[in-house]
Amino acid sequence: MSRVVVAGRNPQDVSSAIGFAKMVADASGSSVVAVALSGGDELGRAVAGIASEAYAISGSGHAPELMLEALGRVAGPDLYAVVSPALKDLTDALARFSAGAGIPMLTEVTEFARGAGGEVTLRRAAMAGRAVAEYSVVPPFAATVAPGRFPAPQPSGTIEVRRLDVGARGPEVLGVEPKRREGVDISSADIVVGVGRGFRSKEDLSLAFRLAELLGAAVGCSRPIAADYGWLPEDRWIGISAKKIRPKLYVALGISGAPQHMAGAMDSKLIAAVNKDKNAPIFQYADYGVIGDLYQVVPALIRRLEELRR
Amino acid sequence: MRIAALVKVAMDPNLMKVEPSGEVSLRQTAMAIAEYDRNAVQAALDLRDKLGGQVAALSASTWGMSSERRKDYEAALREALAMGVDEAHMVLDDSLTGVPLDTARALAALARSLGGFDVYIASEGSSDMVSGQVAPMLAAILGLPAFTYVKRIEPEGGSLRLTRDLEDALETLRASPPLVMSVTGESSKPRLPTLMQIRRAFSKPLKFYSLADLGVSPSGRARRTALRALVQKRKNVYIDGSKPDEAASKLIAALAEEGVIRA
Numbered sequence: 040m041s042r043v044v045v046a047g048r049n050p051q052d053v054s055s056a057i058g059f060a061k062m063v064a065d066a067s068g069s070s071v072v073a074v075a076l077s078g079g080d081e082l083g084r085a086v087a088g089i090a091s092e093a094y095a096i097s098g099s100g101h102a103p104e105l106m107l108e109a110l111g112r113v114a115g116p117d118l119y120a121v122v123s124p125a126l127k128d129l130t131d132a133l134a135r136f137s138a139g140a141g142i143p144m145l146t147e148v149t150e151f152a153r154g155a156g157g158e159v160t161l162r163r164a165a166m167a168g169r170a171v172a173e174y175s176v177v178p179p180f181a182a183t184v185a186p187g188r189f190p191a192p193q194p195s196g197t198i199e200v201r202r203l204d205v206g207a208r209g210p211e212v213l214g215v216e217p218k219r220r221e222g223v224d225i226s227s228a229d230i231v232v233g234v235g236r237g238f239r240s241k242e243d244l245s246l247a248f249r250l251a252e253l254l255g256a257a258v259g260c261s262r263p264i265a266a267d268y269g270w271l272p273e274d275r276w277i278g279i280s281a282k283k284i285r286p287k288l289y290v291a292l293g294i295s296g297a298p299q300h301m302a303g304a305m306d307s308k309l310i311a312a313v314n315k316d317k318n319a320p321i322f323q324y325a326d327y328g329v330i331g332d333l334y335q336v337v338p339a340l341i342r343r344l345e346e347l348r349r
Numbered sequence: 350m351r352i353a354a355l356v357k358v359a360m361d362p363n364l365m366k367v368e369p370s371g372e373v374s375l376r377q378t379a380m381a382i383a384e385y386d387r388n389a390v391q392a393a394l395d396l397r398d399k400l401g402g403q404v405a406a407l408s409a410s411t412w413g414m415s416s417e418r419r420k421d422y423e424a425a426l427r428e429a430l431a432m433g434v435d436e437a438h439m440v441l442d443d444s445l446t447g448v449p450l451d452t453a454r455a456l457a458a459l460a461r462s463l464g465g466f467d468v469y470i471a472s473e474g475s476s477d478m479v480s481g482q483v484a485p486m487l488a489a490i491l492g493l494p495a496f497t498y499v500k501r502i503e504p505e506g507g508s509l510r511l512t513r514d515l516e517d518a519l520e521t522l523r524a525s526p527p528l529v530m531s532v533t534g535e536s537s538k539p540r541l542p543t544l545m546q547i548r549r550a551f552s553k554p555l556k557f558y559s560l561a562d563l564g565v566s567p568s569g570r571a572r573r574t575a576l577r578a579l580v581q582k583r584k585n586v587y588i589d590g591s592k593p594d595e596a597a598s599k600l601i602a603a604l605a606e607e608g609v610i611r612a
Contacts, residue, residue, distance in 0.1 A: 138486035143571035167362035173575040288609040298362040331590015339597035
């Protein structure tokens with residue numbers, strides 16, 4: 040029987056991609072094999088009834104190299120696909136595995152269909168969400184998917200988790216510094232107010248927070264605000280390499296609309312924008328675009344909403 | 350030190366043109382160096398300035414149109430040369446269709462034909478496709494270690510201290526060349542070339558290769574079959590913001606009408 044391997048750093052990662060793995064396995068008559076860098080019993084509970092084999096990696100060193108080695112051991116000669124959530128260490132490991140094995144890979148796959156001749160059709164977003172690229176692929180293949188995009192079946196029963204000892208792998212790790220988090224989840228908010236480089240200082244962001252409060256919205260931001268200036272923590276960063284949002288309403292303030300940002304905001308049902316540059320790309324993506332200075336328009340929006348809420 | 354900066358000639362999503370068929374126009378959409386690849390070039394130049402040596406830009410086409418758009422490919426590579434790269438080499442071949450495995454194989458063959466490099470620097474992903482796999486794939490094909498999503502590069506004796514920017518942590522590693530790395534948009538500040546640099550770029554070596562020149566062919570395991578533009582469903586209603594209070598009332602009324610806010 041051919042195999043679909045689903046890989047994660049931990050059981051949560053595996054669960055976030057196992058829906059896609061199961062779909063591919065069902066379409067191709069394959070079995071699902073789960074492999075994770077941590078979480079023995081917990082991995083078992085997450086994949087029981089869905090996967091037919093589960094492996095917890097034991098070894099020391101650096102995540103991508105440990106996963107790369109593990110993939111080589113569990114893939115077997117009847118590999119049909121390797122899948123993982125689209126996370127950095129996993130994309131890295133899958134890409135190295137694929138190139139080493141000579142199999143094609145696509146990241147952030149959104150659709151899968153099996154063709155008549157055994158080849159498969161895979162689709163993914165391109166051009167900052169303004170286009171869809173379609174590929175015809177001869178299995179085996181590798182793919183990553185946005186975490187949770189394909190709903191996971193409910194686990195049931197039990198499965199034995201086997202230990203996979205891969206020894207010591209990878210370069211010398213000198214240090215790991217966890218990132219500052221506020222624990223806000225902008226990806227599930229109904230309304231998101233986004234702030235960009237149009238704001239001149241960190242203090243001025245209070246305008247956006249007040250507007251968000253009146254709208255019942257979460258505050259997100261573009262890359263420079265989180266990554267360059269550090270005015271907001273990275274869990275508020277909207278973009279292709281950060282959080283993807285899908286609110287009913289996205290209000291973009293002083294955001295130019297760079298492709299990397301818009302790709303993370305494309306699934307918003309309605310987009311409103313305030314920008315003083317009438318040529319800013321954001322207006323191409325906006326349903327309602329106010330061409331004006333956010334330092335005048337946002338206070339006016341706040342005044343108007345305060346009036347209405349009184 | 351021999352340094353390779355991997356440069357993609359990408360299509361600009363903001364200047365996307367669409368054919369009557371609904372396909373993205375490969376003939377008309379503007380092309381330029383992918384946004385973060387400027388960071389890869391700058392990181393390579395910064396490393397050369399610290400350690401000495403040469404920087405070569407390596408590229409492989411992913412959008413075909415090798416004869417129709419040769420000038421655009423050349424212009425993009427001249428920009429890398431103007432930024433300070435010493436020489437540029439590009440695999441320009443219509444049988445490359447943007448399958449990352451094939452792109453990585455072409456780049457590996459190109460690198461080998463040039464005698465190999467000590468450090469390869471790519472960006473974390475291209476602005477048009479954001480596949481993010483070519484750097485680790487290249488490493489695997491060349492049998493080199495890979496360091497992805499690098500935000501900080503610090504030479505330290507004969508080795509490099511690299512800081513990877515992950516979802517929930519910054520991770521610092523010791524790395525010894527030869528190696529492949531991909532860098533993030535924060536890794537460097539790309540400098541705009543001066544007029545003098547732009548002029549000088551025209552006398553620097555720029556060479557094109559076909560896959561046959563390098564003795565490789567696509568894997569045949571995957572091909573891009575379509576690139577369909579999504580129909581923009583956005584309403585594109587403009588509101589004049591020169592009278593802020595009026596604009597605010599209009600926007601709030603429109604959003605309330607849409608049923609997305611309470612007013």
